[in-house]
Structures are given as C-alpha cells and as structure tokens.
C-alpha cells in the first residue's frame with residue numbers, strides 16, 4: 001500500500017476554526033466554534049468554553065462581538081492567507097495539514113448549492129500548496145459544524161448527519177481530489193466522548209450532564225460517516241484515508257494490580273475504542289461491558305457493520321502532547337489534552353499542566369503499530385507556551401528542545417521497526433487553542449501578534465524555532 005520509506009514526512013498543521021477567523025466573511029455560515037467564549041483560565045474555564053450549554057449558545061448567537069469569541073478572529077489566517085502560504089513554502093514543509101470548514105462550503109450544512117466564495121478560498125490554498133510540491137493532509141472536519149446542522153438536525157445524534165456529511169465529502173473529492181495526498185474524515189474522533197460539543201456537536205442541557213447514549217450514538221454515526229467517506233473516496237480519488245484519535249499514553253501509578261487493571265480498561269475505552277472500530281472494522285468486545293455498566297443504548301444497523309468492516313483506514317494517526325497516569329487511589333491531578341490526569345512525579349509540565357514526555361511518544365508509536373499493523377502518522381505534536389515578544393524576537397529554545405526530543409524518539413521508534421510515515425507539528429503558525437480558546441497559548445514557529453482579547457495587529461514574526469525547523473525539514477527531505 002505504501003512504498004516502504006526509510007524516512008518520515010515532516011510537516012505542520014492548522015485547523016480552520018483556530019486559524020482562519022473572518023467568521024462572517026465570504027458568505028460563511030455561523031459554526032459551532034464561533035460561539036465559544038473566551039473565559040480567563042480558571043478551574044471552570046474548560047467547562048464553560050468547551051462543553052457549551054444552550055444558554056451560552058443562545059447568548060453567543062445574539063452577540064456580534066468578535067473579540068469575546070476568539071475563533072471569530074482565529075489568528076486571522078483568512079486575511080493573511082498570501083503571507084502565510086509564503087511562510088509555509090519558505091519553511092519547506094514536506095506536508096501541510098489543514099482543515100476545510102464545512103460552513104464555508106455549505107453555510108447551513110444542508111444547502112442545495114455550494115458557496116463559491118468558500119470554494120475560491122480553499123482552491124487558492126490547495127493549488128498553491130500542491131504546486132509548491134508540498135503534500136496535503138486534509139482534515140475534512142476539525143471540531144467545527146454549521147450551527148444550523150446542530151439546531152435543525154441535532155448534530156451527529158441524527159442519522160441524517162451521515163448523508164449531509166457524505167454530500168460535503170463528495171464535493172471535496174470532486175473539487176480537489178487530484179491534489180490531496182492524505183484524507184482524515186474526523187480530527188481526534190475520540191474527542192466526541194471528552195468534548196461532545198466540539199466532537200459531535202451536542203449542546204449540553206443547562207443543568208444536566210450529557211446523556212452517554214447520545215454521545216455514543218453520535219460517535220456511531222461518525223464511524224459510519226467515516227467508513228462511507230472512505231468507500232466513496234476509494235472510487236473517486238487517489239489519496240490515502242486515515243483515522244485519528246488523541247492518544248494519552250497511560251501509565252499505571254504503581255505495580256498494584258488494581259492500578260494496572262484500571263490502566264488497561266481506561267486505555268481500551270478512551271484511547272483504543274474509536275481506532276479499533278475505524279482501523280479493525282468492528283466494535284471491540286470490551287465495549288459491551290462498558291455499554292452495559294453505563295446503560296449506553298445505541299441503534300446499530302446491520303448495514304452499518306458491513307460498511308465498517310469493508311472500509312477501514314489505510315493508515316492510523318494520532319495526536320500526542322503528553323503522557324498520563326492512572327491510579328485507583330486519590331492522587332494530585334494535572335491537566336492534559338482533553339483530559340485531567342494524575343500528576344507524574346518524574347515529569348515536568350507546561351504552564352497548562354501538560355506533562356512533557358518524549359519517551360511516551362516512542363511508547364505510543366510502538367503500541368499503535370503493534371495493535372494495527374498499518375502505517376502510522378503523528379498528526380499532532382507540539383508545545384503550547386506563553387511566548388514573549390522581546391525586541392521583535394521570540395527566543396523559543398524551549399520549543400526547539402521539545403520538538404528535538406520528540407523527533408529523536410520517532411527515530412528510535414523507526415529503529416524499533418515501527419512504520420512511521422509522517423510527523424506533523426501542531427500549530428505551525430500560532431493559532432487559538434482548541435481546549436481553552438487562548439491565542440496566547442502558542443505552538444507555532446511563527447508568532448502571531450494578537451492576544452486573548454483580540455488585540456494586536458496579528459503581524460507574523462518568525463521565532464527562533466522557524467530556522468531550526470526549516471533546517472530539519474531540509475535535512476530530512478525525502
């Protein structure tokens with residue numbers, strides 16, 4: 001399927017809602033990310049900025065205020081498109097991962113006709129990147145749905161979502177199939193469990209928790225949509241199709257059997273489940289017990305199971321930022337991507353509490369490859385940091401060290417026999433953070449001069465890491 005490559009493609013990523021801004025330009029429809037407010041980081045920020053309730057959604061829809069809703073500005077990628085494309089080419093990326101906003105092509109999600117302003121915008125990006133000899137890794141959906149799709153249909157809880165999504169996917173194949181090398185139907189599909197608003201478009205009742213049957217029914221419809229997108233795509237385009245989960249690299253806190261049992265079980269449900277369905281083509285048996293014990297009831301058609309079995313992913317990808325710890329007893333906690341986890345006494349953490357663990361990337365690569373025996377793509381890795389602009393410079397040696405240490409572990413994993421086909425650095429140009437809506441949580445090798453409240457000229461400034469990554473890309477060119 002893949003020519004055995006001794007090297008790995010290196011690249012960088014953005015995501016439409018975190019990057020583009022111009023939320024009401026070019027006839028784009030209002031989308032779920034446009035409604036997420038910025039709330040200064042505190043213990044409740046995650047809930048109110050990520051698990052949006054009806055009240056928060058209604059208030060946001062009434063507000064034309066841009067700066068209180070960071071994704072309405074993103075990092076102004078739409079406005080700075082030409083400059084950013086030049087920077088990506090100057091870097092010499094082997095592969096550029098980005099996402100298309102469904103609401104720019106079909107503003108309401110169910111429109112009869114496509115929005116030509118949206119086509120024009122993505123056409124420019126895709127052809128410019130392709131013609132520069134940079135491979136394209138397209139995230140077909142990255143936590144972002146037309147709000148009409150949520151309000152009129154109920155988001156992914158409604159089986160109708162599969163047909164609507166397939167129509168969008170078919171249009172993408174027709175318009176750009178000849179330019180795209182890698183397709184990812186859904187970003188971090190397991191995020192639907194941790195962040196149902198972002199992942200599966202479920203608006204939380206104001207004073208109730210999410211209903212788990214709704215969450216897993218929505219995930220099931222996304223599984224079916226992903227398989228149908230692959231089935232259709234194989235007939236229409238030449239690119240490879242992947243699946244993706246956020247990987248957490250769990251460690252048991254001790255050698256106590258109870259800690260290890262919890263480690264095995266947490267890893268199954270929160271990390272392997274979605275990848276098992278999309279890469280192996282069927283529901284794993286361990287989920288039956290989880291569904292029974294959590295009173296989860298979902299409708300699964302026989303045709304769904306046939307489609308899943310016949311249309312599995314060509315490659316498996318994952319995001320990796322930090323490792324996690326599992327304990328059955330009370331321990332000090334810390335934050336991580338999508339999850340809160342037990343603090344690991346052996347690791348340093350970022351300002352956001354994410355535990356920095358390069359060896360965890362090698363462990364994850366080995367486990368993912370052993371489990372699926374398919375080519376493995378690291379579709380996200382990077383360091384979120386509050387970079388400071390000093391006399392027009394950003395000295396981010398800490399980011400160079402983070403990236404260097406993680407890339408060294410990729411080389412070790414390749415020596416371990418893992419078929420690694422790509423590494424994509426997250427947030428190649430500073431973007432708004434998905435978890436906490438912060439512009440000042442920066443990942444890029446390019447600084448964007450904006451702050452959490454939308455102030456600044458959003459000028460692009462190369463960080464020290466820009467030259468470092470540019471040299472690595474040159475050295476490792478395949």
Ligand code: BGP
Nearest residue numbers: 015188337384432433434435436
């Ligand atoms: C993942 C998302 C990315 C990115 C990343 C970093 O869940 O796929 O969109 O945002 O998390 O998280 P954050 O932006 O919250 O720092």
